[in-house]
Amino acid sequence: MLSQRLNERLTRVGPDTPCGRLLRRYWHPISPAVDIAKIGVKRVRILGEDLVLYRDRSGTIGLLADRCPHRRTSLALGVPEEGGLRCAYHGWLFDGTGRCLEQPSEPEGSTFKDRIRTTAYPVEELGGLIFAYLGPQPAPPLPRYEFLVWDNVVRHVGTTVLPCNWLQSVENSLDPTHVEWLHGRFMEYFWERSGKPLAVPYFRRRTQKIGFDRFAYGITKRRVMEGETEDAPGWKHGHHPYYFPTMSVAGHAYQYRVPIDDTHTYYIQYGVHRTGVPVARQEQIPAFDVDLTDEYGNAMLQVLLVQDFTAWIEQGAIVDREHECLGQSDVGIIMLRDLLREQIDKVERGEDPIATFREMPPGGVIAIPDDAGPDRYVEFSKQFEDDWFEESLSPLRWELFKLHQEAERRRVAGELQPPRNLGEFVPIGEHHRQVVLFPAHLQEVGAS
Numbered sequence: 001m002l003s004q005r006l007n008e009r010l011t012r013v014g015p016d017t018p019c020g021r022l023l024r025r026y027w028h029p030i031s032p033a034v035d036i037a038k039i040g041v042k043r044v045r046i047l048g049e050d051l052v053l054y055r056d057r058s059g060t061i062g063l064l065a066d067r068c069p070h071r072r073t074s075l076a077l078g079v080p081e082e083g084g085l086r087c088a089y090h091g092w093l094f095d096g097t098g099r100c101l102e103q104p105s106e107p108e109g110s111t112f113k114d115r116i117r118t119t120a121y122p123v124e125e126l127g128g129l130i131f132a133y134l135g136p137q138p139a140p141p142l143p144r145y146e147f148l149v150w151d152n153v154v155r156h157v158g159t160t161v162l163p164c165n166w167l168q169s170v171e172n173s174l175d176p177t178h179v180e181w182l183h184g185r186f187m188e189y190f191w192e193r194s195g196k197p198l199a200v201p202y203f204r205r206r207t208q209k210i211g212f213d214r215f216a217y218g219i220t221k222r223r224v225m226e227g228e229t230e231d232a233p234g235w236k237h238g239h240h241p242y243y244f245p246t247m248s249v250a251g252h253a254y255q256y257r258v259p260i261d262d263t264h265t266y267y268i269q270y271g272v273h274r275t276g277v278p279v280a281r282q283e284q285i286p287a288f289d290v291d292l293t294d295e296y297g298n299a300m301l302q303v304l305l306v307q308d309f310t311a312w313i314e315q316g317a318i319v320d321r322e323h324e325c326l327g328q329s330d331v332g333i334i335m336l337r338d339l340l341r342e343q344i345d346k347v348e349r350g351e352d353p354i355a356t357f358r359e360m361p362p363g364g365v366i367a368i369p370d371d372a373g374p375d376r377y378v379e380f381s382k383q384f385e386d387d388w389f390e391e392s393l394s395p396l397r398w399e400l401f402k403l404h405q406e407a408e409r410r411r412v413a414g415e416l417q418p419p420r421n422l423g424e425f426v427p428i429g430e431h432h433r434q435v436v437l438f439p440a441h442l443q444e445v446g447a448s
Contacts, residue, residue: 002321002337010340011167011318013259014048018344023047024135025347025356026245027142028258029268030123031130032157032287036061039080047134048261053123056080062096063132065119069100094118128155128285129270140356145243145366147254147272154279154403156394158269160290162309165318166246166259167340169267172308173240173248173255174332176223177207182307190301211235212332217355218244219335220369238369244339244355249368253390263317269305269390273400275407276416286395305390 002010013020030044036055043066044051050066052075066074068087077088084095086102092113093102098120100113122133127148133139162169172178184203191198209230211222220238224230233239242248246257256268269290292306293299300306326334343353352358360366383389384401391397410416 001324001326004322006341007318007321009344010337011165012262013166014262018348019340020047022340022344022347022353023245023259024133025140025353026135027124027131027133027140028246029129029256029270030063030132030258030266032159032268032285033125033128033130034157034284034287036130037284041076041078041080041085043074043076044132045260045264046132046266047259049134051121051132052076052078052085053130053132054078054080054085056084056096057082060096061123061125061130063121063123064094064096064098067118068092069116069118070103092116094120096120096123127270128157128282129268140352140358141360143355143357143366144360144364145368147270147368149365150272150274151281152276152279153272153274154396154400155273155282155285156271156396157285157287158271158290158390158393159287160267160292160309161260162265162267162313163263163317164265164313164315165263166257166265168312168315168319169257169265169308170242170246170248171333171336172312173242174212174219174221174336175330176210176221176239176332177329178311179203180206182311183304186307187302187304194302209235210329210332212335213238214335214339215241217366217368218242219332219339221332241369242336243368244343244353267309271391271394273403274419275403276419277403277407277410279403288394290390290393303390303393 009018011019013023015021015024024047028046030046031042031053035042036053039055039057041052041054044053044063052064052066053061054064054075055061057080062085064075064085066076068075068089070087070090070092073087073089075085075087075094078085079088080086081093084093084101086093091102091104092100095101098118100116100118103110103113103116106112122139124131124142126142126144129148131142133142180203187203188198205226207223208226208228209222209224213220213222218241220241222235223239224232224235228234230236240248240250246259248255252271252273254270254272256266256270258266258268260266267290290305291300292309299310301310339354346353357366384391384397384404386392391400394400407416411418
């Protein structure tokens with residue numbers, strides 16, 4: 001459990017909150033680039049601030065405060081010009097740094113515009129996403145994780161807005177035992193209740209052992225399932241690592257949970273399919289909505305992601321952690337909260353928190369470890385045939401199905417080896433937890 005005071009310290013994200021000041025030290029994805037592929041304007045809310053994202057007629061992107069400083073109308077009505085965004089109401093023109101360049105109705109020769117500025121934040125486009133930095137200057141460089149810059153891949157972006165706090169969605173990433181229940185037993189019950197019982201149940205193998213290690217950018221999970229040993233990829237290579245503060249990896253998906261405000265989260269499912277089969281370069285990376293409900297307003301609980309979303313939402317707008325009861329299987333969640341508290345404290349001491357990069361490594365790309373090793377490629381195409389798989393919502397569903405089928409055919413024929421990431425998980429110090437789970441009880445076997 002957490003006290004109410006500590007819970008608010010870890011969850012509130014406004015500009016003058018401890019966690020808000022921490023999160024402003026990071027670049028956050030705020031939109032698929034395709035949303036403003038040409039000239040265009042889009043409302044954005046992030047970390048409690050209402051902003052306007054735009055692409056001007058020269059192709060430059062910018063991010064400004066929503067309200068024009070003149071008469072306070074929204075710049076979301078603005079007109080993109082060659083050098084910035086023009087307010088629709090009286091024509092004031094602002095560039096990407098927030099400077100006012102023109103005030104058409106003021107007298108000729110007036111210097112009034114030189115004294116006017118609006119809030120502006122740095123933005124960069126990378127890998128089909130637009131990232132923003134809302135923190136103090138100088139801004140660190142945008143981390144170029146290798147999955148954002150790989151060639152010979154197929155990408156797509158699924159997004160949705162969740163009516164709940166960011167932290168409960170991130171905590172899910174450090175909770176491996178929920179899979180066999182939420183995506184296993186509950187999934188069976190859903191289809192049973194729908195009159196279509198599953199012929200082959202999903203995710204019914206029980207978790208036998210879980211482990212967690214801190215590494216340079218976050219926390220990696222490990223697990224041993226029924227019938228496995230510690231030589232299994234999920235333990236040996238790690239499983240679904242978490243990158244501080246808001247990103248986790250799940251096979252071919254990179255999941256961002258971006259705080260909109262205290263009670264809303266912008267969820268991004270960034271799919272990167274790298275099979276080794278040559279593919280044409282994408283001119284534009286498509287985006288799609290991850291709907292929570294169908295056309296009748298019913299929760300789409302046959303989709304794994306929506307099962308997660310629904311569980312987080314039903315925890316409440318902000319989880320009441322003062323009254324929760326954590327067990328030994330929750331050691332990953334405890335490790336996450338400890339990490340978050342440490343980083344808030346570091347910012348308050350004037351230090352850089354974990355995973356902020358003042359310099360990029362040689363080559364300018366940050367290598368990341370594989371998620372559960374090369375076995376994640378085995379028979380992966382079969383998942384595209386199932387409606388529970390989140391990729392079933394993508395406009396590229398059947399294109400990706402054929403791509404993975406071809407990759408599997410070539411691997412079976414010995415013509416292709418699964419591509420490997422370059423990074424390795426290097427545990428930091430003594431930050432390690434592991435728990436052995438038995439069907440009838442839990443027993444902690446190692447903690448330091």
